[in-house]
Amino acid sequence: MSLELEFADGRDVFATEDMVLNMGPQHPSTHGVLRFIIRADGEVMRSAKADVGYLHRSIEKIAEKVGWHGFMPYTDRVDYVAAMTTNQAWAMAAEVLGGVTVPRRGEYCRVIAAELGRICSHLLAAGAMGMDIGAITPFTHAVRERELINDLLEELCGARLTFNYMRIGGVAWDLPPGFGAKVLRFLDHFEPYVDELDDLLSGNKIYIERLANVAVVSRERAIAYNLVGPNLRASGVKYDIRKHLPYSVYPEFDFEVPIGEGRHGSVGDCWDRYIVRLHEMRQSARILRQAIDGLPEGPVIAKVPRNYKPAAGEVHVHVETPRGDQSWYVVADGTEYPYRVHIRTGSFAAMAMIEELSRGLMIADLVALIASFDIVAPEVDR
Amino acid sequence: MSGYVGNIVESVTSIFDGMAVTFSHFFRRPYTVQYPDRMPVRVQDTLPYRYRGFLEVDLEICTGCLACERACPIDCILIEVLKDKETKQNLLVRFDIDLAKCMYCGLCSEPCPTGSIHHTREFEGADYSLESMVRRFVLEPTVTYKPKKAGEDDPAIVPILERGMRYVNEFAVPEAAPKAPKKEAAPAAKPAPAAPAAPAAAPEVQS
Numbered sequence: 001m002s003l004e005l006e007f008a009d010g011r012d013v014f015a016t017e018d019m020v021l022n023m024g025p026q027h028p029s030t031h032g033v034l035r036f037i038i039r040a041d042g043e044v045m046r047s048a049k050a051d052v053g054y055l056h057r058s059i060e061k062i063a064e065k066v067g068w069h070g071f072m073p074y075t076d077r078v079d080y081v082a083a084m085t086t087n088q089a090w091a092m093a094a095e096v097l098g099g100v101t102v103p104r105r106g107e108y109c110r111v112i113a114a115e116l117g118r119i120c121s122h123l124l125a126a127g128a129m130g131m132d133i134g135a136i137t138p139f140t141h142a143v144r145e146r147e148l149i150n151d152l153l154e155e156l157c158g159a160r161l162t163f164n165y166m167r168i169g170g171v172a173w174d175l176p177p178g179f180g181a182k183v184l185r186f187l188d189h190f191e192p193y194v195d196e197l198d199d200l201l202s203g204n205k206i207y208i209e210r211l212a213n214v215a216v217v218s219r220e221r222a223i224a225y226n227l228v229g230p231n232l233r234a235s236g237v238k239y240d241i242r243k244h245l246p247y248s249v250y251p252e253f254d255f256e257v258p259i260g261e262g263r264h265g266s267v268g269d270c271w272d273r274y275i276v277r278l279h280e281m282r283q284s285a286r287i288l289r290q291a292i293d294g295l296p297e298g299p300v301i302a303k304v305p306r307n308y309k310p311a312a313g314e315v316h317v318h319v320e321t322p323r324g325d326q327s328w329y330v331v332a333d334g335t336e337y338p339y340r341v342h343i344r345t346g347s348f349a350a351m352a353m354i355e356e357l358s359r360g361l362m363i364a365d366l367v368a369l370i371a372s373f374d375i376v377a378p379e380v381d382r
Numbered sequence: 383m384s385g386y387v388g389n390i391v392e393s394v395t396s397i398f399d400g401m402a403v404t405f406s407h408f409f410r411r412p413y414t415v416q417y418p419d420r421m422p423v424r425v426q427d428t429l430p431y432r433y434r435g436f437l438e439v440d441l442e443i444c445t446g447c448l449a450c451e452r453a454c455p456i457d458c459i460l461i462e463v464l465k466d467k468e469t470k471q472n473l474l475v476r477f478d479i480d481l482a483k484c485m486y487c488g489l490c491s492e493p494c495p496t497g498s499i500h501h502t503r504e505f506e507g508a509d510y511s512l513e514s515m516v517r518r519f520v521l522e523p524t525v526t527y528k529p530k531k532a533g534e535d536d537p538a539i540v541p542i543l544e545r546g547m548r549y550v551n552e553f554a555v556p557e558a559a560p561k562a563p564k565k566e567a568a569p570a571a572k573p574a575p576a577a578p579a580a581p582a583a584a585p586e587v588q589s
Binding site for chain 1: 389399400430431432433454501
C-alpha cells in the first residue's frame, strides 16, 4: 500500500529539500580562511563548493612594484608552511633571466634548507590530518618535532617561519658553525620518531576506517585534474620534479619517490595520501644526510648587483614544494621590476578537485579530504 | 558476528598501541619552558646570533647613505638628511622605523656599510597604540659619520664601529669573521681596517 499524500497545490508531503550548509570561513579544520558551501541531503553531500579568495593578498601584483631583490620576503608569504621552497623558486626564476650561476655550496645550502622545510611541512600535514580525524595527540607530537627544525632554521637565517634566506645568486648566509653536526643529530633523533608517528597513527583501526577508500582519486582523474606532488604520487603516478625535471643539485642525491600502494583500500585514497607524506619525510632525511656529507667548500652567493636588471624575456621554472610542483612564470622587460609574475601552486589544483570528489561523501569525510590534500589556503589565493 | 567482535577488538588493541607511545612520553624530558616568569635566563639571550628582532640604529656610525631606506620593500624606514651649508656637513634630521610595519626580513641591514642599522634579539613589543611602535632615533640633528681612511681613533666611536663591523662580517660569514672581510662586504671593508678584531666566539655582545 502506498501513501499518496499531497498538498492542495500538488506537492508531495514527504518531499525533502537539500540543506545548504556553510563550512568556514573560520572553521578550525579548513586549514586557513577557506569556505565551503555544502549542499547536503542529511549527512550525505551532493556537492561541496569551495569559495576561495579570503586570503588573497595580490602577491603577484606586488612583485611588479618592489623589484627583484625586494620581492624575496613576499615569497615567504605565498606558502608560509614551507617558505624555503618558494624562496628558491623566485631565486631560480630571477637567476635564469639574469644568467646568474649559483655557486655549488650555495646550491647545497639551498637543498639543506629546502629539505628541512619539507620535513617541517609534512610533519604539520600528518599531525593536522590526525587532528582533523579526531586524534589530538599526534598533532602535538608533530608540532613538537617541528619546533626542533624551527630552531635549526632560526639559527640558519634568524626567523622561524618567514625565512627570507635565499637571495638571487645563492643564499644570504653560510651555514653557521657546527650546523651540519646539529642537523645530523636532529636526524638521528628524527628518523626513529617517524616510525613512532607511524605506530601512533597509521595502524590505528579507527584512523584507517576513517581514511581508507574515502575520496579515491584514480590515476587518470589525478592527471586530468593536474594534481601535483604527494597528491599525485598517492594515486600511483611516479612524478617528482626533483627527479623528472631536475633542478639545483638534486640529481646528485640518491633518493626514492614513494607512491601510493593502497595498503588499506584502493590506490589514491586519503590514507595513501597520508602515508606518502610520511615516506617522503624519510626520503628528505636521506637527502639531508647526503647533502651534509658532500657539502663543498666555496662561496655561497654569486656576485649580483644590488640594482638587478635581468634582460627582457620570460621564464617558467618548476620547483617541488611539499605541496607539489609549484611553477613560476616570470616576464622581465629589462627594468628593475618584473613585468609580470604568475604562480601556479599545488593546493590550487587540489582545491579544484574537491567539488568532484565530495559528491556522495559524508560531511565528516570532507574534513578528512581537505586534510589529506594538505591544502594551505594562502597558497591557493596568494 | 565474529567480524563484528573482531573489529571491536582490533579497534581497542590499536588504540592501546598508540597509547603505549603516549605513555612513554611521561618519562621523557619536556620540550616546553615556562615563559616568561620561570626562565633561568632571558629568552632573548638564548636566541641565535642571526635572530632578526627589532631594528636598532647606532647614529654614531650612520653614514646617511640611505641604502637601507632604498632596500626596504615596504618603506617602513624614513630618513631625512640635510646639508649644512656653513659647515658642509650632512645632518641627519630624521631616522624613523615603523616597527609595526616592519616585516623583519633583514634586507635593510645587509647593504649597511658600517652595520649601523642592525637587528637586535628583542622581540617583546606589545603596546597600546600603533604610534608608539614608530621608533624615532634622531632626537636632535646629528652629523653623519664619515669613515676615516686611517681607521677610527675616537675612543667613543671605536667600540660601536667594532660592533657594527662584526655584525656586517659575521652575519654573512660567521666562521670567517676573524679573517679578512669577505668580498660580499666589500664596500664595508674599506673604511674599517681595524674592524673585525674580535673573535667570532662571543655572539652575546649584540645590542
